[in-house]
Amino acid sequence: MRVILFGATGMVGQGALRECLLDPGVMEVLVIGRSATRQQHPKLREVIHDDLFDLSSIAAQLAGYDACLFCLGVTSAGMSEADYTRVTHDLTLSVARTLAQLNPSMTFLYISGAGTDSSEHGRSMWARVKGRTENDLLRERFKAAYMLRPGYIQPMHGIKSKTPLYRAIYPIVAPLYPVLKVLAPKFVTTTEDLGRAMVTIAKSGAPKSVLEVPDINALVL
Secondary structure, three states: OOOEEEEOOOOOHHHHHHHHHHOOOEEEEEEOOOOOOOOOOEEEEEEOOOOOOOOOHHHHHHHOOOOOEEEOOOOOOOOOHHHHHHHHHHHHHHHHHHHHHOOOOEEEEEOOOOOEEEEEEOOHHHHHHHHHHHHHHHHOOOOEEEEOOOOOEOOOOOOOOOOOHHHHHHHHHHHHHHHHHOOOOOEEEHHHHHHHHHHHHHHHHOOOOEEEEHHHHHOOO
């Protein structure tokens, strides 16, 4: 399986990249991003590209892939709905439409979030935008598309968030994670389990197109 990965320098993307490189069923990982991962591996190929809204100049390099793991995302804190829509919905759909044209047999995986509003009409701005993004991705002409909705994600194996506040919180929560896993198993996962689940779905599919935390964790039991 050949995989394209967006967002490889973020916390979720780092986990996805790690599991792709470890999985013997993944032959190649093409990372597309604005900055380098600073990793080296025989399976890994990187293309640094500043304007992710326009992939035309690198389109020839994006054909022939079996799956896309789309892990790009930003927090909505301090953003207007218009700005958040542009970087969450518009960018994602722009990339997806390009890939669907080049790889009609591709499986597309999108990292969404717990609490996403599929109705697109709820009170929470970020949830509405994520819901619209999910709905539009499910209409694209991929072989299959899956929306993953993780809740709390515990970073593992030295992976760190790019958000300063989260970097401060995670070391504090880490010793409590085993307790959280027992008390709130429907809301927590790890970068390792989320990454492994993504690879499993990319290779074999999943029972449904929208996966909540229990569905994600069940794939790696």
